[in-house]
Amino acid sequence: MLAEERQLSEAAVPEEKGSAVSMRAAKSVLFVTDTDIYGGLEVHLLSMIRRFRGTGIQLSILNVGPNLFSEHMDWDEPAQVGVVLKSKPMSMWKWFQAFREAKPDVVVFCCGWLATFPWFVSVAAWLSGVHKMYSIQQLLPPALPTMEGNSFRSKLRYRIGGAARRRFGWRVPATFLNKTICVSNAVRDSLVRDYGFPAKKTITIYNGISVSKFVAAGRRDSVNKRASTFCFRRLPAFCAMVFNANA
Numbered sequence: 001m002l003a004e005e006r007q008l009s010e011a012a013v014p015e016e017k018g019s020a021v022s023m024r025a026a027k028s029v030l031f032v033t034d035t036d037i038y039g040g041l042e043v044h045l046l047s048m049i050r051r052f053r054g055t056g057i058q059l060s061i062l063n064v065g066p067n068l069f070s071e072h073m074d075w076d077e078p079a080q081v082g083v084v085l086k087s088k089p090m091s092m093w094k095w096f097q098a099f100r101e102a103k104p105d106v107v108v109f110c111c112g113w114l115a116t117f118p119w120f121v122s123v124a125a126w127l128s129g130v131h132k133m134y135s136i137q138q139l140l141p142p143a144l145p146t147m148e149g150n151s152f153r154s155k156l157r158y159r160i161g162g163a164a165r166r167r168f169g170w171r172v173p174a175t176f177l178n179k180t181i182c183v184s185n186a187v188r189d190s191l192v193r194d195y196g197f198p199a200k201k202t203i204t205i206y207n208g209i210s211v212s213k214f215v216a217a218g219r220r221d222s223v224n225k226r227a228s229t230f231c232f233r234r235l236p237a238f239c240a241m242v243f244n245a246n247a
Contacts, residue, residue, distance in 0.1 A: 028058035030104035034116050038068040041112050041138055044207060046072060049081055062098060064090055092120040099128035107133045109177075114141040114170050114195075122173035135173065136181045141190050171196050181205050 029052075031045055046069065049059055060082035061069055069083050086098060099107070107130050109117060114137065125133055174180055174197045181203055182188035188204045191197040 027105040028060070028103070029106045029108060030099075030102050031059070031061045031108045031110055032063075032117070032121075033061065033110045034064040035068065035112065036065045038072060039112075041110055042068055042072070044138075045069075045110055049077075050074075053080075060084060060102060060104070062086065062102065064088055090118075090121075092118075092124050095121050095124035096128050099125045099130055104130060105132060106130075109133070109135040109173075111135055111137050113139045114191075117173070119170065119172040122176040126176050133177045134179050134181060135177050136183070137187050137191065138183055140187055141170075141195060167195060174198060174201065177201065179203055183207050 031049070033042070033045065035042065045061070049061075052059055059080065062084045063069070064086045065088065067083055067085055069081075070078050073081065084098070084102065086094070090098075107125050109122070111117065122133055122135075174191075174195075179201055180191065180197055182191065183204070183206060185204050188202050192199045192202055
């Protein structure tokens with residue numbers, strides 16, 4: 001774990017009062033997804049949302065596609081977490097309208113892969129008045145094509161061809177986001193090195209692991225103690241970072 005990540009965990013984890021995390025003020029958070037299948041990303045999202053219980057924060061999910069979340073929520077969660085559905089395709093104007101209707105203080109883009117959302121989605125959110133945005137990148141981005149040959153045409157195609165334009169489009173959102181959160185250093189390194197994401201705005205927060213499911217009973221206490229400064233503090237660190245006015 002990098003030293004700066006350890007400092008983020010230690011400094012950002014908020015005080016706890018009882019079972020509720022103490023935040024500065026109640027805010028609204030909109031988690032944005034684009035999926036037709038309930039998988040690992042969606043499970044992770046609901047686990048994250050459950051950490052906000054008792055905080056007074058208004059939570060909602062905007063999914064471009066079917067409602068994959070309500071049936072997987074606990075019995076009391078549908079009343080607390082709003083699920084907004086949109087149909088494909090979504091133009092920049094439609095995205096702008098969706099953000100204006102939701103009026104969130106914070107938007108979190110949950111990305112199954114780098115091109116989950118078109119480049120203009122974060123721009124539409126920014127234009128609608130949302131100036132605190134985060135992206136969670138789950139998977140390694142695709143490998144970039146290499147230049148074929150040394151001819152002038154090959155060099156020109158490599159620099160301004162379709163692949164170069166797509167790469168530039170994927171980089172645009174990073175300039176509008178407060179942070180791009182990666183689930184591993186491999187994802188972060190690729191985004192910074194290959195795609196030009198700003199290093200200072202791209203961080204790693206590892207996914208947590210269930211000790212009760214994957215660790216033998218006799219070792220859980222020692223693993224829990226070590227995990228308190230590693231994986232299991234990542235989600236509280238993320239929550240605190242989202243609501244820190246200076247993040």
